[in-house]
Amino acid sequence: MAITAAMVKELRESTGAGMMDAKKALTENDGDMEAAVDWLRTKGLAKAAKKSGRVAAEGLVGVAVKDGKGVAVEVNSETDFVGKNEEFQNMVRTIAEAGLGVNTVEELADAQVNGKPVSEVLTTAIAKIGENMTLRRMTVVEAPIVVSYVHNAAAPGMGKIGVLVGLEGGNEEIGRQIAMHVAATSPASLGQDDLDPALVDREKQVLTEQARESGKPDAVIEKMIVGRMAKFFEEVTLLGQKFVINPDITVEQAAKDAGAKIVGFARVAVGEGIEKKEEDFAAEVAKTLGGN
Known part of the structure; x- marks a missing residue:
């Protein structure tokens, strides 16, 4: 190639x-x-x-919580300007609230909002605002206590990053602190057992090759891998990470100290994983002005 x-x-x-x-x-x-x-x-x-991961998708993540259930819904638009549009914001808020009554994004598309299915509400907004919009995904967290947090909120309950944290015990304060931590660190999973096996295998393979480059005996390499994998788990799992508010303890310990157990979390960032089409800025301006 x-x-x-x-x-x-x-x-x-x-x-x-x-x-x-x-x-x-x-x-x-x-x-x-x-x-x-x-x-x-x-x-x-x-x-x-x-x-x-440069992404083209703009829009907002809306969060809603009620009776031990939290949802984070991503609605995409073509430009960031639409995210500042009050009509668009009201639509995202309404869709997020409708998400509390369903469990999947497919069900949400069919859910009724003001007498119309969400899919039709989006179609109407597209015609009115003049940009393509998509209902991309919805994440659900259910627990005795569910706390939401929006980083850099564009309006109440919505922004570029939405986080949900589910707790057994504890209170809203520790839940919000953990949610802010999640927004900042983007953990790959709650704990070691929840990690994608493919991610773990890939990391182990890379660390093994790194260790072999040192030329040390296999027995020494094996011990090196155990230590390095432990460090990896500490860095990528929410329970194992150092708490941003108090780096002397882990997030798991911080929750325990507050009488809480973290049972689930979700972090949804606008446009995450969507490839951005890059274009020469001068060419873009020329195209806008009708040039070649």
């Missing part, structure tokens, strides 16, 4: 690696971006295994 300058640029930006190292990583892995990131990490050349 031909390695292009754009591919090298993307890998450099996502890992912080040098140009020649990025090019070699892509060449060694036949242009596979994810494998190239792992190769750089193995060689100690990647400053961070960041994803080049």
Whole structure:
């Protein structure tokens, strides 16, 4: 596969690696971006295994909580301007509230809002506002206590990042603190047992290759992997992470100290995982003005 300058640029930006190292990583892995990131990490050349997750989707995440059930609903639009539109905000709020009565995004699309299904409400808004909009996803958290938090709220109950935290015991205060922590750190799972096995296997493979580069005996490498995987679990699981408000303790310990047990959480960020189509700015302006 031909390695292009754009591919090298993307890998450099996502890992912080040098140009020649990025090019070699892509060449060694036949242009596979994810494998190239792992190769750089193995060689100690990647400053961070960041994803080049530039996204085009704009819009808002709306949250609603009632009687031990919390929902976070993502409604996308084409531009950020629509997210500031009061009509759009009111629609997102209404859709989020309707989400309390259903359990899936498919059910939400059919749910009635002011006598119309949500899907029809969206169609009407598209015609009126003039931008494409989508009801992308809905996440549910149920627990004796459910606390919501919106980071950088555009309006009450909605913003770019919505978080739900489910607790047994404790109170709203500790729930909100944990929700703020989740917004800041974006944990991969609640605990070690909830982690995606593929993610764990991939990390273990990368760490094993890194350890082998040291040339140490297998017995030593095995012990190194155990320690490094423990560190990995501490960094990516909510219960294992150091609490941002008090880094001397874990989030799990902070909850226990407040008489609470965390039973679930959700973090929804607008446009997460949607690839952004990049375009030359000058060309975009020319197109807008009717140029070639």
